[in-house]
Amino acid sequence: MLQTPTEFKTQQERVYFQLREAILCGRFVPGRDVTLRGLAEMLNVSPMPIREALRRLTAENALALKDNRRVTVPHMTATRLEQIVEARVALETQAAMRALPHIDAAQLEALKTLDDSVTKAIEIQDAEAYIRTNLEFHCQLYSHGPNDVIMPLIESLWLQSAPFMRLVLNRIGLGYITDRHVQATDAIANRDTLALKLAIASDIREGIGALGQEELEAAIAAGRAAQT
Structure with missing residues (x-):
C-alpha cells in the first residue's frame, strides 16, 4: 500500500512499513498508548527494529513518544x-x-x-x-x-x-x-x-x-x- 516495497532489505524497513500501514488504516486509536513491548510481540520481532520504526514515525509526526517505552497518536484539535x-x-x-x-x-x-x-x-x-x-x-x-x-x-x-x-x-x-x-x-x-x-x-x-x-x-x- 502507498508505494510499499515488494521486498524489504532489512527487518527495520519491514517493521516500519507495517506500522505505517496500520496508522494509515486507523488501527492506532487516538488516546490509547501502545508500548514498545506490545508492538514487538504483535509483529514478532525484537524491540530494536520497533525503536527504529518509531523514531521514523515520530519524526513524521505520525506518533508521539511519551517516554522510552510508550507512544501514542498525537492530540488532534x-x-x-x-x-x-x-x-x-x-x-x-x-x-x-x-x-x-x-x-x-x-x-x-x-x-x-x-x-x-x-x-x-x-x-x-x-x-x-x-x-x-x-x-x-x-x-x-x-x-x-x-x-x-x-x-x-x-x-x-x-x-x-x-x-x-x-x-x-x-x-x-x-x-x-x-x-x-x-x-x-x-x-x-x-x-x-x-x-x-x-x-x-x-x-x-x-x-x-x-x-x-x-x-x-x-x-x-x-x-x-x-x-x-
Whole structure:
C-alpha cells in the first residue's frame, strides 16, 4: 500500500512499513498508548527494529513518544486539522497537476478501477477500506508525475490525520462522504488542469476537512471507552 516495497532489505524497513500501514488504516486509536513491548510481540520481532520504526514515525509526526517505552497518536484539535487540510490541498493539487500530462489511457482506467473500490467501500460502510482505497487512489494519481519531493510531505499529512478519520467514520458512518474522484478522472480525460485542481481540493475539504472539533472529541472519547 502507498508505494510499499515488494521486498524489504532489512527487518527495520519491514517493521516500519507495517506500522505505517496500520496508522494509515486507523488501527492506532487516538488516546490509547501502545508500548514498545506490545508492538514487538504483535509483529514478532525484537524491540530494536520497533525503536527504529518509531523514531521514523515520530519524526513524521505520525506518533508521539511519551517516554522510552510508550507512544501514542498525537492530540488532534480542529485548528490543527484545519492546518493539515489546507496543507494537503496545497500540496496535493500541485501533485495532481504535475501528474496530469503523464497519465495515459491505461493509467486513467486503472484510476477508475480504484475509484470503483472507493465507491464500494462507501456503499458497504467499511471505514478502513474507504480510507485505504481513497489514499491509494490519490497516491497512484500523484505517482505519475515528478513528485518525489512532494510525496513524503503528503504522506506525512496522511499519517497525521488517518487515525482520526477512522474514528469519526466508525462513529458517524460514511453517509456524508461525497466521492469527487469521478470529477477528477473526467478532468484527466479532458486534460483540464483547473477542473482536476478543483476536484482534488473538494475531495479533501469535503472528506477529512468536514470534521469538526465536536466530532473529533466524541469519536476519541468513544474510542477510549471501547478499549477499556
